[in-house]
Amino acid sequence: MALQSVLDEIRKRPGKGEVIPVIDPVTEEQITEFTDCGEQAVDDAVARARSSFEAGAWHGMAARERAKIMWRIADLMDEHTDELAQLDSLNTGMPLAQAKMIVPSCAEFFRYYAGWCTKLNGTAHEVQMQGGVSGTFAEMHAYTLKEPYGVVGLIFPWNGPVFNACGKIAPALAAGCSSVVKPAEETPLSAVLLEKIIAEAGVPDGVVNLLLGYGHTAGAALTAHPDVEKIAFTGSTEVGKHIVQAASGNLKKVMLELGGKSPVLIYDDADLNMAIMMAAMGIFVHSGQGCVCGSRIFVQRGVYDQVVEGIATIANSLKLGGPQEEGSNIGPLISQKQLTRVMGFIDEGKRDGVEVVTGGHRLDRRGYFVHPTVLTNVDPAMRLYQQEIFGPVVTILPFDDDDEAVAMANDSTYGLAATVWTTNLARAHRLAKRLQAGTVTLNCQLVFDHDVPFGGYKQSGWGHEFGHSGVDAYLQTKSVWAQL
Ligand code: NAD
Numbered sequence: 001m002a003l004q005s006v007l008d009e010i011r012k013r014p015g016k017g018e019v020i021p022v023i024d025p026v027t028e029e030q031i032t033e034f035t036d037c038g039e040q041a042v043d044d045a046v047a048r049a050r051s052s053f054e055a056g057a058w059h060g061m062a063a064r065e066r067a068k069i070m071w072r073i074a075d076l077m078d079e080h081t082d083e084l085a086q087l088d089s090l091n092t093g094m095p096l097a098q099a100k101m102i103v104p105s106c107a108e109f110f111r112y113y114a115g116w117c118t119k120l121n122g123t124a125h126e127v128q129m130q131g132g133v134s135g136t137f138a139e140m141h142a143y144t145l146k147e148p149y150g151v152v153g154l155i156f157p158w159n160g161p162v163f164n165a166c167g168k169i170a171p172a173l174a175a176g177c178s179s180v181v182k183p184a185e186e187t188p189l190s191a192v193l194l195e196k197i198i199a200e201a202g203v204p205d206g207v208v209n210l211l212l213g214y215g216h217t218a219g220a221a222l223t224a225h226p227d228v229e230k231i232a233f234t235g236s237t238e239v240g241k242h243i244v245q246a247a248s249g250n251l252k253k254v255m256l257e258l259g260g261k262s263p264v265l266i267y268d269d270a271d272l273n274m275a276i277m278m279a280a281m282g283i284f285v286h287s288g289q290g291c292v293c294g295s296r297i298f299v300q301r302g303v304y305d306q307v308v309e310g311i312a313t314i315a316n317s318l319k320l321g322g323p324q325e326e327g328s329n330i331g332p333l334i335s336q337k338q339l340t341r342v343m344g345f346i347d348e349g350k351r352d353g354v355e356v357v358t359g360g361h362r363l364d365r366r367g368y369f370v371h372p373t374v375l376t377n378v379d380p381a382m383r384l385y386q387q388e389i390f391g392p393v394v395t396i397l398p399f400d401d402d403d404e405a406v407a408m409a410n411d412s413t414y415g416l417a418a419t420v421w422t423t424n425l426a427r428a429h430r431l432a433k434r435l436q437a438g439t440v441t442l443n444c445q446l447v448f449d450h451d452v453p454f455g456g457y458k459q460s461g462w463g464h465e466f467g468h469s470g471v472d473a474y475l476q477t478k479s480v481w482a483q484l
Pocket of ligand 1: 155156157158159182183213215218219220223234235236237239240242243257259260291390416456460
């Protein structure tokens with residue numbers, strides 16, 4: 001499916017609400033538009049998912065057959081890597097090379113979870129129960145069954161459209177759930193091609209249903225829907241709290257992957273070249289629009305100036321630009337809304353006396369580009385230090401010892417990720433235990449594997465994605481007892 005046909009098709013999709021423009025964040029021009037699906041479409045999609053589930057169209061199929069279809073999805077995604085990457089790159093402004101690196105790993109979600117289809121077994125238990133007045137023991141047998149929840153709603157943000165979609169659709173399919181999928185309104189493009197690929201691979205009608213619309217319309221209706229058993233949501237902590245409230249009507253289960261304000265600790269014995277490079281890329285990659293971006297860096301006092309200077313030098317060396325612009329390695333923010341938000345934090349910090357080591361301004365050109373920004377002299381009470389900015393903005397503060405570093409790192413309502421750079425491995429592992437984060441990376445950043453669970457501590461989430469826990473999230477456990 002060529003790029004242009006996705007742009008045309010999305011325009012023609014039926015809808016009942018507002019017309020939503022899709023904006024190229026590099027040019028600020030409209031790429032295409034679509035109509036918000038409206039509430040009736042949510043009801044219809046849930047009904048289609050329900051009837052496919054009740055008919056056993058997918059979960060009733062032999063697990064090994066489902067696995068083959070999931071492999072086919074991955075193979076088709078490989079065939080369409082260029083188009084999927086182009087769509088995400090056009091829609092988010094991320095460099096094409098970066099999108100091309102990400103898409104193959106999105107296809108791997110389907111291969112990885114295809115392997116789980118045949119291994120979703122329960123447990124067997126030998127039990128005895130005291131029976132009747134005689135006090136004799138009855139021989140019993142008990143076992144558990146792992147069963148799909150049923151109809152699940154999958155809602156995710158714009159920062160990695162194909163990645164976010166596959167990270168949810170693949171485990172839901174492996175578990176045997178039928179799903180209603182709602183991508184972010186800013187980035188609907190690649191989801192349209194993915195929908196076609198999933199159908200072409202042989203997933204029966206009604207098992208994966210795509211809805212395009214706003215969060216406050218389509219997303220809210222899906223979350224509150226009485227016939228949806230679970231919502232798997234990735235997005236901001238603020239919206240995560242709305243999801244929890246909206247889900248209470250039928251007490252649907254909720255999985256949340258939320259925001260972060262992840263600390264990076266750099267010790268004076270670290271491999272400083274590597275630490276500086278990775279800490280800089282760990283915040284500036286994708287213009288800071290990654291949930292695990294290390295937006296609070298803490299540096300041991302003896303090497304503080306060196307690290308601040310090193311990170312600022314890298315910030316200044318990055319070439320911002322659109323996917324079509326020669327040599328650009330960092331794209332824009334996603335939208336005017338996000339630009340206003342990020343600049344709001346920076347301007348407030350300037351008024352409150354932070355030192356802008358570099359950056360602190362948007363680029364003097366079209367597009368939502370913000371210069372990678374390094375801030376020091378930051379008071380921990382400041383909003384920009386406490387809240388997730390989701391832009392290329394980092395604060396760097398000094399520390400003296402482990403206790404101070406841990407106290408500063410843990411002083412956050414978030415707990416998504418944390419990083420330690422030190423050659424003292426005993427200290428690194430001690431700190432891994434003390435840091436309040438769902439993922440701790442030691443002498444590395446920006447790491448990912450489909451098999452490693454990912455989830456947030458504190459207000460960064462509920463539950464886990466990826467790995468066995470990722471598919472378990474779409475299964476419920478039934479205990480079966482039998483008297484022998
Ligand atoms: P967002 O919370 O505004 O939106 C995320 C999704 O929720 C979108 O599809 C949106 O349409 C939908 N939505 C909005 N309001 C809704 C409502 N009332 N009911 C149901 N759905 C609703 O987030 P965003 O600004 O698009 O994305 C950035 C956020 O996502 C950041 O906070 C980032 O940290 C987080 N994020 C987290 C992870 C993770 O794995 N923890 C990964 C990527 C992004």
